[in-house]
Amino acid sequence: MQMSAEELRDATCIVCPAQSLPLGHFDVTDRPGPTSRYDPDVGCRVDLVTDVPVCVHPYRVGLPPGQYCSGGVPVPEIPEEPPAPTRxxxxxxxxxxxxxxxxxxxxxxxxxxxxxxxxxxxxxxxxxxxxxxxxxxxxxxxxxxxxxxxx
Structure with missing residues (x-):
């Protein structure tokens, strides 16, 4: 079951691309790191190579890491329980x-x-x-x- 836009906004950081973009229009990585940076003009993190918005907290957005926007990976059904936080x-x-x-x-x-x-x-x-x-x-x-x- 997919979260509504309101539920997604409530579940994610205020700088998450899910605040303004639907699932599939950004990538998800397993953590913040040197491959992405916060872009104040866009209002979220972007990948330094692809320039695609990136969510860095899969356990908040409810999706496993994946190149949903940059690689065309299909967005899976969001499970009842989000993925557990990684180490x-x-x-x-x-x-x-x-x-x-x-x-x-x-x-x-x-x-x-x-x-x-x-x-x-x-x-x-x-x-x-x-x-x-x-x-x-x-x-x-x-x-x-x-x-x-x-x-």
Whole structure:
């Protein structure tokens, strides 16, 4: 079952191409990295080679990594449960725009029974790199979306 446009916007980062593009009109990679960069003119990450918009959080958009736009890979049905965050997704990002996605990866990897411990640990670790204000902003959005998703 495909998510509605509204559900997709709620499930993804504010800089995700899924905020403005339908599935299939962007690629999905397993994490942020040197092959893509945030382009403020486009409003999302783009691949440095293909110039195609890229989602870097497959566990948020609900699709496995794939070249849906640049390679014409068909968009599969989105499973009930999104893909689990990869080990790479659990590494603290260097860019604050990826902080929200990282916190969600930490929460989902921890599971519902350990969500409070995971949030506390994520807040402490992220605060050392990004500062309190950035962490609180990301945590608010994560809590709004993730806590309702896990009910």
């Amino acid at each position: 790479n997704a659990l590494e603290l990002p260097d860019d604050v725009t990826d902080l929200e996605g990282w916190i969600i990866a930490v929460v989902r990897a921890a599971g519902q029974s350990r969500i409070h411990q995971a949030l506390a640990a994520a807040e402490e670790v992220a605060g050392k790199r990004f500062g309190e204000r950035a962490v609180v902003t990301a945590m608010r959005r994560v809590l709004t979306i993730e806590l309702t998703r896990q009910r």
